[in-house]
Amino acid sequence: MINAAKERWDILTKPPGSLGKLEEIGIRLAGLQGTVFPKVEQRAVVVMCGDHGVTEEGVSAFPSAVTGLMMQNFANGKAAVNVLARQMNCAVHVVDVGSRVEGDVPGVLSRKVRMGTANLAKGPAMTKEEAQQAIAVGVETVERLHTQGVQVVALGEMGIGNTTPSAALAAVLLGRAEWIAEAVGEEQAGSKMSPDECAPSASAENEAALLQLVGRGTGIADEQVLHKARIIAQAIAVNRPDANDPLDVLAKLGGLEIAGLVGVVLGAWERKMAVIVDGVIAAAAALVAVRMEERVKQALFASHLSQEPAHLALLQEIGLEPLLMLEMRLGEGTGAVLAIPLLEAACRLVSEMATFADLGLDKP
Numbered sequence: 182m183i184n185a186a187k188e189r190w191d192i193l194t195k196p197p198g199s200l201g202k203l204e205e206i207g208i209r210l211a212g213l214q215g216t217v218f219p220k221v222e223q224r225a226v227v228v229m230c231g232d233h234g235v236t237e238e239g240v241s242a243f244p245s246a247v248t249g250l251m252m253q254n255f256a257n258g259k260a261a262v263n264v265l266a267r268q269m270n271c272a273v274h275v276v277d278v279g280s281r282v283e284g285d286v287p288g289v290l291s292r293k294v295r296m297g298t299a300n301l302a303k304g305p306a307m308t309k310e311e312a313q314q315a316i317a318v319g320v321e322t323v324e325r326l327h328t329q330g331v332q333v334v335a336l337g338e339m340g341i342g343n344t345t346p347s348a349a350l351a352a353v354l355l356g357r358a359e360w361i362a363e364a365v366g367e368e369q370a371g372s373k374m375s376p377d378e379c380a381p382s383a384s385a386e387n388e389a390a391l392l393q394l395v396g397r398g399t400g401i402a403d404e405q406v407l408h409k410a411r412i413i414a415q416a417i418a419v420n421r422p423d424a425n426d427p428l429d430v431l432a433k434l435g436g437l438e439i440a441g442l443v444g445v446v447l448g449a450w451e452r453k454m455a456v457i458v459d460g461v462i463a464a465a466a467a468l469v470a471v472r473m474e475e476r477v478k479q480a481l482f483a484s485h486l487s488q489e490p491a492h493l494a495l496l497q498e499i500g501l502e503p504l505l506m507l508e509m510r511l512g513e514g515t516g517a518v519l520a521i522p523l524l525e526a527a528c529r530l531v532s533e534m535a536t537f538a539d540l541g542l543d544k545p
């Protein structure tokens with residue numbers, strides 16, 4: 182199908198390759214949907230919501246309570262993602278997979294696995310079973326969207342504190358955390374010391390390496406970024422995740438909404454739905470899914486480049502190039518929703534443009 186699609190793009194009335202990345206998008210969508218004329222008419226953004234125990238370490242500029250308040254905002258149609266989704270004719274599905282909100286929020290699908298994660302700087306964020314349950318919530322959500330005819334899913338999330346687990350996942354999955362073992366020392370790592378006792382004393386050099394992946398999130402100051410990097414270093418040292426076991430890394434260092442998005446990616450790929458990756462949190466989830474099932478790459482499309490530094494490294498590892506540079510760092514799926522018209526443009530071009538033969542010309 183990929184070859185047939187390439188041939189089609191080359192006979193359209195334009196110099197071959199002149200529509201650049203739009204051609205690549207059209208060809209990849211053709212491969213995914215099994216037709217030279219793919220469609221992205223039915224779209225949805227899934228906003229997975231969860232809270233994070235690590236917020237007690239002072240890693241975010243905002244309190245955890247904002248997660249619940251934003252869930253209400255999404256349900257009222259008043260958040261940034263709602264505005265953009267309306268513009269793009271995209272349905273918004275908000276799922277509470279692990280917020281600390283007591284009870285249900287009307288308009289939000291309640292699928293709480295637990296009331297927020299545990300503090301990953303002190304031990305595992307969640308158990309493997311909980312991570313699997315959250316993944317199942319994502320798969321179930323996307324199955325429902327598939328039955329509704331949705332062809333493209335944007336990855337959205339809301340969770341105060343979630344740039345910390347995202348950077349931690351990136352550090353481990355990108356193999357940039359080997360120095361942690363060295364910092365902790367084999368002797369300490371093998372002993373039964375309390376998390377505080379075995380907190381790593383990272384060298385300035387190692388700290389600088391980690392800082393390449395750690396950013397301001399919602400807007401913390403420079404000194405707090407360094408503190409956040411140290412918390413991440415501690416989390417990796419305390420949990421010692423197995424980088425070759427993505428579920429282990431996700432359970433120890435991830436988040437419930439991140440696990441939910443892993444499920445969305447896995448489920449969407451199985452159903453040949455396109456997935457648009459948003460910022461750093463969505464990209465971390467996408468890489469976990471890729472490590473679980475390499476072939477999900479087929480379904481993944483990048484949208485924008487977030488200001489959060491780990492984002493580019495994560496996208497590069499997956500093999501995706503961001504399409505939009507808007508200096509955004511909001512999350513919610515906002516960047517992903519903004520990229521929907523580019524996928525639509527590729528679909529329209531390949532199905533509506535004339536061919537050289539239509540003009541009575543030979544193919545160039």
Ligand SMILES: O=C(O)c1ccc[n+]([C@@H]2O[C@H](COP(=O)([O-])O)[C@@H](O)[C@H]2O)c1
Pocket residue numbers: 240241242243338339340341342343344345397398399400459460461462463487488489492509510511512513
């Ligand atoms: O998408 C991104 O790249 C992004 C970058 C920075 C922050 N965010 C959003 O802000 C929240 C996490 O930031 P923080 O500082 O609380 O870790 C969470 O709700 C994300 O949706 C999102």
Ligand SMILES: Cc1cc2nc[nH]c2cc1C
Pocket residue numbers: 243247251338339340399511512513
């Ligand atoms: C207000 C607010 C809105 C958000 N949307 C996604 N992350 C967010 C974080 C904050 C703080």
